[in-house]
Every structure is written in C-alpha cells, then in structure tokens.
Amino acid sequence: MSRIGIVSIYTLQEVRRDRLFWGFVPLMLFVIAFTFFMRETSIVAGAEAFNRSYIALTALAAAVFIVLLVVSSMYREIDSKAIFMVITKPIARHEYILGKFIAFSLISLGIIMISFAGAFILGVGPAKPLAVHYILCLFEQLVMIMAALAITLGLRSLPSSILGVAGFYIIGHSTKKMVDIGMNMASAWVPAIKVFYYLFPSLSLFSAQAAVLEQGTVSWTDILFPVGYAALYLAVLFLIIVIDIRKRDF
Amino acid sequence: MPAKKDIFKKVLLPCALLILLVLHAFLVDVGWKGSETKNQYKVVPKLNLPWMKFISLDQDRFASLLLSLYLLSARPVDCYEWDYKGMLNYMRVITRLDPYNKGPFFFAVYFMSYRTDSDGRLIFNYLEEAQDKFPDDWKLPWQVSYVAKIKFKDNDLAYQYALKAANAPYAPPIVKILPAILKRNLGDRESAVAYLTTLRDHSKDPKEIEPIDEELQRLSRGSLPK
Numbered sequence: 409m410s411r412i413g414i415v416s417i418y419t420l421q422e423v424r425r426d427r428l429f430w431g432f433v434p435l436m437l438f439v440i441a442f443t444f445f446m447r448e449t450s451i452v453a454g455a456e457a458f459n460r461s462y463i464a465l466t467a468l469a470a471a472v473f474i475v476l477l478v479v480s481s482m483y484r485e486i487d488s489k490a491i492f493m494v495i496t497k498p499i500a501r502h503e504y505i506l507g508k509f510i511a512f513s514l515i516s517l518g519i520i521m522i523s524f525a526g527a528f529i530l531g532v533g534p535a536k537p538l539a540v541h542y543i544l545c546l547f548e549q550l551v552m553i554m555a556a557l558a559i560t561l562g563l564r565s566l567p568s569s570i571l572g573v574a575g576f577y578i579i580g581h582s583t584k585k586m587v588d589i590g591m592n593m594a595s596a597w598v599p600a601i602k603v604f605y606y607l608f609p610s611l612s613l614f615s616a617q618a619a620v621l622e623q624g625t626v627s628w629t630d631i632l633f634p635v636g637y638a639a640l641y642l643a644v645l646f647l648i649i650v651i652d653i654r655k656r657d658f
Numbered sequence: 659m660p661a662k663k664d665i666f667k668k669v670l671l672p673c674a675l676l677i678l679l680v681l682h683a684f685l686v687d688v689g690w691k692g693s694e695t696k697n698q699y700k701v702v703p704k705l706n707l708p709w710m711k712f713i714s715l716d717q718d719r720f721a722s723l724l725l726s727l728y729l730l731s732a733r734p735v736d737c738y739e740w741d742y743k744g745m746l747n748y749m750r751v752i753t754r755l756d757p758y759n760k761g762p763f764f765f766a767v768y769f770m771s772y773r774t775d776s777d778g779r780l781i782f783n784y785l786e787e788a789q790d791k792f793p794d795d796w797k798l799p800w801q802v803s804y805v806a807k808i809k810f811k812d813n814d815l816a817y818q819y820a821l822k823a824a825n826a827p828y829a830p831p832i833v834k835i836l837p838a839i840l841k842r843n844l845g846d847r848e849s850a851v852a853y854l855t856t857l858r859d860h861s862k863d864p865k866e867i868e869p870i871d872e873e874l875q876r877l878s879r880g881s882l883p884k
Contacts, residue, residue, distance in 0.1 A: 456743065584690055606683035613689050622743070622777065637685050644682060647675045 411499045415507020416514070418494070419481070423515065428480055432473055432519065439465045440526070456621070459532045463617050466523040467545050471577060474516050474549055478556035479569045482508070486564055502650050509554060509646075516549040533620035540626050541616040547638040548614035552577060554645040555609075561653055579604055580611035609641045742770065742777040746784050753787065763788040763798055771805045782806075782815070789822065796826035800833050803840075813844055824857075831869045838873055851877055 423429050443465060447458035485491045494504060524542040528535060552573070559572040583605045590601045613634050619626040749762040766781045788798050800823035807816035820836040823829055834857060841850040851874065858870045 456747075583686075606686060607679070609682075610686050610689060633689060637682075637689060640678060640682055640685060644675065644678045647671060647678065651671050651675065 411503050412507045412510065415494065415499070415504055416511040419508050419511035420514070422485075423477060423481060423511070426477070426481065428477060429515075435469050435473055436522070436526075439469050458530075459621055460617075462527060462530065462532050463541070463620060466527070467548075467615075470516070470519045470523060470545065470549060471552055473519065474512060475552055475556050475573050475577070476570070477515065478508075478512050478553055479560050479566065479573060481512075482557060482560040483564070483566045483569060486561075501653050502646075505557060505646065505649050505653075508557060509550075512553045512557075513550055516553060517546060520546045520549065534623055537616055537619040537624070537626045540628070540630055541620050543631055544614040544616055544634050547634055548611055551580075551609055551611070551614075551638055551641050551645070554642050554649075558645050558649045558652070561649060561656075576608065577611070580609045582612075583608055583610050584612060610637075613637060742773070742780055745770065746780055749784060750787075753791075757791060760788070760792065760795075760798065764801070767798070767801045767805055771809050774810050779810070794826055794828070796823040796829035796833055799823040799826070800829075800836070803836065807840070813840065816840055831866045834866060835869055835873050838877075842877060847877055 439462075443458055443461040446461035447454045450457040485494075495501065520542050523545070524538060527533065527538050527542070532538065533541075555576050556569070556573045559576065560569040563569045563572055586601050587598065587605050590598045616626055616630065618624060619630075746766070749766060752759060752762050763785060766784055770781050771778065782802070785798065785802050788795070792798065799819045803816045803819035803823060806812045806819055817837055817840045820833075820840055824834045824837055835854065838850040838853045838857075841847075841853065854870050854874050854877070858867060858874070861867055861870065
C-alpha cells in the first residue's frame, strides 16, 4: 500500500475513535426533525418550506460536521505531538496532507450519499437535479476540507481555526453578493471587495438548489465547470499548505 | 541535487501558486458570467410602494391596505428574480383573507406576465380562482385574454378568456365580439361568422347589434383591419 493510503487508513481509524464522529447521527436526526418543524410553520407552502429546509440544512450540517472533524482531528494531532510519529517517518509532507485529505473526503462522500438518499426518500425533488446538487455539495465539501487543513496547520489553535474556517465559509458564500452590494451602495469600496472576490472561493457556484426546488432543467454538464473550478482551488490550497509546512517543525 | 530541489521549493511553488490564483480570478469571472447569462430573469424591477398602491387603494378598503403591507413585508428583499411560486402563495393568502379584493388578480395580470416560462404560466391557475369569485366580471378575463395573446402568444388560451369576458353580463360590445376577432385573425372565418350570427340572434340592444353587423360585413368582404 502506498504511503498516502497508509496515512488515510490511520486517519480513518483515528476519526472512528473520535466521539465527535458519532455526533453525526444526532445531528442528522436534528436536521430531519427541524425540517418537519419548518413544514408546520408555513401556512400556505408547507411542502416548499420542507424541501428548502432539507436542502439548506443538510448542506450546512454536512459542512459544519466535516469542518469540525478536520479541525479537531488535526489540532489533536498537533497538540498531542502525535504528528511527530508520522512526519518523522520517511514520508513527504505533501503525502501526509494528501492522505489526510483523502480520508476526510471519503467521510464527506458518505455524508453526502446519506443526505442524497434521505432527500430522495423524502421526495424533496426529482432524482437528477438532486444528484447534481449533492455532487456539487461534495465538491464544496472537498474545498472546505482542504481549507480546514490549511487553516488548522497555519493557526494551530482550536478556537482560531474554527473561527477562521467559519469565516472562510461565510466569505466564500457571499463574495458575489458583496460585490453586487458594493456596486449599488459604495462603489468606492468595490476594488477592496474585489480582493476577497478573487482570493476566496465562490462557494455559491456549488449549488443546484433552484433546479431541485423549482423542478427546472439541469444537465450533467452543469457539474463540469464547478468541478474544474474546485480542482483549481484545491490545487491553490494544497500549494499554500505545502509552502507553509515544508520546513515547519510543529 | 539538493540545490535544485531547494530552487524548486523556493521559486517554483510560489510561482505556481500565483499562476493558479490568477487562473482562479479568471474562472470566478467566467463562472458568474455563465450563471448570469443562463438566468435570463436575473434583473427585474423590485416591488415598491406605487405598485402596492395599485393593490391596496383600488378599492378603498382598509383590509386591502393592511394586506398589501403584509405583501410588502413578505417581499423577497432585493432579490434578483421574483419567486413566482412564493409570490402567488402570498397573493392567495391575501385573497383568502379578503376574498373580494380584485387587486392581487390585476397585479398578477399586469406585473407577473413578463415571464412566459412554466413559472410565468402559473398566473393562469391563479386567475382561474378569480373566475369563481367574480363570475360577472368581464374586465379581468378580457385583460387575461390580451396577456395570453400578446405576451404568451397562446391563441387558444386568449380565445377561451375572450369567450369568458364576452359571456359576462354588462360586457361592452367590443368585448362581446372579441372572440370572433380572435378567430378571424387566426384565419377561422367560419367560426367567427357562426359566433357573430349566434350573438346577433340573441341580442336586442341596437348598440350591440351595430358592431356585430360591422364585423360580419368585414368578414364577408374579407378585409382584415388590425
């Protein structure tokens, strides 16, 4: 087995022992319960409220869960010095990062598949738009995993890392809106806002929510651009991590 | 060899990062431009107070005024496109609470007929509800007929609504002969003549008979005035 594979398996075993990992079950139960609650709060559009809530909450819960898992796992490894056990072995640091990334990506894939199956069973929308939406969600999660790895390895503090990743997620979802608001309200600030726009990822691209809720047309090619974009941003984050940790002794 | 490896790490990696960031900036622009051209209903006028007046003040009803404020507060704030399903749900709330408020139906005809996709067609289901509430009203089906003909290019639907308007009591003569005009414009002269002849036979009002005769003469001459 390759060194990357070994790191992945080691990470998965560590995650399995983490109590946070099993928090996924109550989290999903809460999401489903809250979705049913939202349906009851609407007077005239119960089904729509249900579908909207499910789509939004599963994406949010999956992102929060995987980010917490990555940050806590990485932080614990750095804090307990367990990371020395790995990086002192004949393994390149980029292999270590890739191993970690693959392990968390597999967990994310599992979460997305469960969310998709739930959406399909509960009749949230037609199968094809749902599949496209959740594939896009998976790529958003991959970007978030790599960002969480970069931020945790950079900051090495649990609260700062969580705040940093949360900020990354929020800014990533609002870059376009920030520019639009700036254009209308404070055009002098637009160049400054554009720095965020070009540096942070545009996470809003990873969604087909409108197609699911309005039963609009969606094709498999709608995935191609976001996938290419995600691959590019993953490469950016990976390079940042490699440059950052190449001579770090943690 | 170690020196070469060092150059790779010190120079090439940051350069690659810079190139990737530039590429990222380019893709961000392409991605949003792509999504904007795909969504052709991105920029539409927002709901504003003059429109609310249209709903609330047409009938001088306090309930209407109050409910239009409800609509105002429920508006999709600064959205790029109207959520037609959501809007119609709010309209239905208004018409349930104030059943004889025609404002929302006129609002649907005037301001929600810009989109001619499947969502745009939802207004016709809503307007059907007006037929049950105001069976004697000719204004609404007459306007819907216009919207169906001009904006949706749906001649059959336009004819159906024109027929509803013509059958309403107190409909003016021009509205009464509208179905025949639509049929004539579609090239169906026989149906137009049959409709007008039946209408003439059942009419005793000279003010009605006069335009019917004029239209029948036009049909017999074969002229097609616009």
